[in-house]
Amino acid sequence: MAKPIYLVGGSKGGVGKSIVTMALIDYLQQRDQTVLLVETDTTNPDVWMCYRDEVETATLDLDEVDGWIALINDCESQPDHPVIINTAARNNHGVSVHGVTLDSTLTELQRQLVTLWVINRQRDSLELLKPFLEALPNAAVHVVRNLYFGESSKFELYNHSHLRETLERAGGQTLDFPDVADRISDDLFGQRLSIARAARDLPLGNRAELARWRNACARMFARISQEPASASAPA
Ligand SMILES: Nc1ncnc2c1ncn2[C@@H]1O[C@H](COP(=O)(O)OP(=O)(O)OP(=O)(O)O)[C@@H](O)[C@H]1O
Ligand SMILES: [Mg+2]
Structure with missing residues (x-):
């Protein structure tokens, strides 16, 4: 099996897609993985700006079919690299239209598509997941409650939803992303x-809080990752 493709989605603006993407890159880097970051937020490529000097990157427009073709080609040419896709709020339409193209190549790519669907406490975070599941039926989908918006018990709409039941029955997990x-x-x-750079350069108090958060992120990602639980080279 080649390394997974991680798609960090949520469609909605400001739910925490970029910060989850950064935490995931950091988690895999600490486990000696050479990641390929695919930045699809062409208007505000914030993850790309933080990571362009540290990891291999591609900037692609997933509103256009060409973006999906390039994505699939990148996934094919670098099977040993986990691919991490940071999506933009507006990519929802492109995913519904073109997502099926990526979905159809997963067997040949020998890659698993793992989606981290980041939510806040509002209803539209969940509504937008339904078309995504239809467009990419072969994706493993995990919902990430971003605790920046409140503790996990406060995500009532999701916690008691039919969607959660369906997702967990299909093997998806409900994850809690820590607040920093x-x-x-x-x-x-x-x-x-980048998180690694911040862990070297920030003042001690900031670094201590960053380290606490990094460890909490690692515990979350360990639940869905195939990587060993302990970091071989903490930065
Ligand atoms: N877990 C968290 N801990 C601390 N701050 C957070 C967390 N999640 C989100 N934030 C804050 O919320 C802001 C928005 O998060 P982020 O940029 O990751 O969202 P996004 O979904 O990528 O937004 P966009 O749709 O604009 O790309 C961040 O700049 C950060 O200040
Ligand atoms: Mg973003």
Whole structure:
């Protein structure tokens, strides 16, 4: 089996797709994986800006069929690299129209498509998941409750939903993404820092909070990843 394709979605703006993407890159890097970041947010390529000097990147427009073709070709040419796709809020339409093309190649690529669907506490986060599941029926889908928006018990609409039942019956998991102090996320996005770089360069107090969050992220990703639980080379 080649390495997975991770698609960080959620469709909705501002739910935390970029920060989850960064945490996932960081998690895999710490486990000696050479990742390929596919940045599809062409208007605000924030993850690309933080990671362009550290990992291999491709910027693709998933609103257009050409973007999907290039994505599939990149996945084929680098089977040893996990591919991490940071999606933009507006990609929902492109996924519904063209997602089937990627879905149809997964067997030949010998890759698993793992979706992390990031949600806040509102209804449209969930509504948008339905067309996605139809467009990519072969994806493993996990829902990520972003605890930045409140503790897990507060995600009532999702917690008691039929969608959750269906998803978990299909093997999907409900994951909790930890909150980090605002000043740390401001450091990352404001100074365009990768998490590894922030862990080297920030002042001690900031680094201590970052380390706590990184460990909590690692516990979350360990639930869905095929990588060994302990990091071989913590940065
Ligand atoms: N778990 C978290 N801990 C701390 N801050 C967070 C967390 N999740 C989100 N944020 C804050 O919310 C902001 C928006 O998050 P992010 O940019 O990751 O969302 P997005 O879904 O990628 O947005 P867009 O749709 O605009 O691309 C971040 O800049 C950060 O300040
Ligand atoms: Mg984003």
